[in-house]
Amino acid sequence: MFSDGRCNDQAREAIRLTFHDAVGRSHTLNDSGSFGGGGADGSIIKFADTELADIGNTGLEDIVLALKDFADNHNVSYGDIIQFSGAVGLANCPGSPRLTFYAGRPDAIAPSPPGLVPAPTDPADVLLARMSDAGFTPEETVVLLAAHSVAKQKAVDPSVPNVPLDSTPEVFDTKFYSEMLLNGTCYPGKGSSPAEVKSPSKNVMRLTSDAAIAQHASIASTWRSFAGNHDVMRAAFREVMHKLATQDHADLVDCSFVIPTPALLMRPPAVRPNTENL
Numbered sequence: 001m002f003s004d005g006r007c008n009d010q011a012r013e014a015i016r017l018t019f020h021d022a023v024g025r026s027h028t029l030n031d032s033g034s035f036g037g038g039g040a041d042g043s044i045i046k047f048a049d050t051e052l053a054d055i056g057n058t059g060l061e062d063i064v065l066a067l068k069d070f071a072d073n074h075n076v077s078y079g080d081i082i083q084f085s086g087a088v089g090l091a092n093c094p095g096s097p098r099l100t101f102y103a104g105r106p107d108a109i110a111p112s113p114p115g116l117v118p119a120p121t122d123p124a125d126v127l128l129a130r131m132s133d134a135g136f137t138p139e140e141t142v143v144l145l146a147a148h149s150v151a152k153q154k155a156v157d158p159s160v161p162n163v164p165l166d167s168t169p170e171v172f173d174t175k176f177y178s179e180m181l182l183n184g185t186c187y188p189g190k191g192s193s194p195a196e197v198k199s200p201s202k203n204v205m206r207l208t209s210d211a212a213i214a215q216h217a218s219i220a221s222t223w224r225s226f227a228g229n230h231d232v233m234r235a236a237f238r239e240v241m242h243k244l245a246t247q248d249h250a251d252l253v254d255c256s257f258v259i260p261t262p263a264l265l266m267r268p269p270a271v272r273p274n275t276e277n278l
Helices: 009-022 027-032 061-074 078-091 124-133 138-150 175-179 208-215 220-226 230-246
Strands: none
Touching: 009 061, 009 078, 009 138, 009 230, 061 078, 124 138, 124 208, 138 175, 138 208, 138 220, 138 230, 175 220, 208 220, 220 230
């Protein structure tokens, strides 16, 4: 899947899947006794018929099927294959951190309940509350959005498939954070979806939820701190991705040595824009 060594669509799907599988956890449901599973357990593969019906998981069908075959053929758990492939996929994107990989996740015991995957139409307070229920602070939520540095959209506006979420989708850099601080002037396509707002470029899509988080008063300073600060962003992303992948599991085995070392970012980091007059 990643043999060409590029930050390709398969790599992007694998990175996205790590989050969509792991975010399916809820302190509220666990405390009430109505759901005792969740997290990075591979439930999105084991219970694909149920979880892929969730609109938040649209577009993950191909990577789920591919990784199921890999896991079945090599006798590894679905939770492990998801986190492994995401770490390897990200390593193909220059400038990214080298993620940890811990193995030994047991099989999922139940599908993740519907509605736990944040939606691109979510207001900031709704999204932050969902992420808090999943165990992440507002600042950690901002960090996790660094994955959008290499992301492309397919379902928000199908008339312009593969439009990226920043201007440099082939590399893991701070452009996503910097460009979100610029005024939006246009849409890359029809602009008819509530999941997008105006972007500063016809070549980039800006998700409604991303814009809302960037402008939220409680974390706007965190967002701005990553604009143009590649080393800080990369280190923070590595740390929070480790938490995402391991927080529901004990006694995992550190197999991080199998993850390739990403290429360095071969250009100057993005410069923080002057936003005083925006």
